[in-house]
Amino acid sequence: MLPQQCIRIDEIDAKYQSLLMMFDERTLQIDAEGLYYKDLNCLLRQAICMDIDHIKILNVCGQRYIGTDLDSKVQIDIYGTPGNDLGAFMNGPKMVIHGVGTPDSARRGSGAGIGAIAIPIAQGCLQ
Numbered sequence: 195m196l197p198q199q200c201i202r203i204d205e206i207d208a209k210y211q212s213l214l215m216m217f218d219e220r221t222l223q224i225d226a227e228g229l230y231y232k233d234l235n236c237l238l239r240q241a242i243c244m245d246i247d248h249i250k251i252l253n254v255c256g257q258r259y260i261g262t263d264l265d266s267k268v269q270i271d272i273y274g275t276p277g278n279d280l281g282a283f284m285n286g287p288k289m290v291i292h293g294v295g296t297p298d299s300a301r302r303g304s305g306a307g308i309g310a311i312a313i314p315i316a317q318g319c320l321q
């Protein structure tokens with residue numbers, strides 16, 4: 195495997211700059227509205243490479259594979275509804291869903307590592 199090349203936040207492609215907001219040197223917010231899942235995961239990997247401890251992802255709407263194969267002690271707060279295979283094969287991240295997870299959101303395949311995913315159950319939604 196090739197080592198991941200780290201970049202600074204100001205070096206991220208200009209088309210994504212408006213989606214990112216730094217709260218401090220360790221906390222990043224990403225607006226995922228209309229963002230393709232591969233691009234979102236690329237931004238997550240770049241943030242982790244920059245030693246970000248806490249990532250808030252807003253306006254999530256069905257993006258799948260969020261956090262797949264991450265290997266870091268980062269906390270990821272997801273606001274919205276993530277798609278399938280949330281956190282598959284991750285090792286270390288803590289993910290908290292502030293919204294509604296689908297039944298397959300936290301399905302993790304073989305080889306899933308250590309990490310935590312918290313999906314609150316909305317009252318009255320499951321019959």
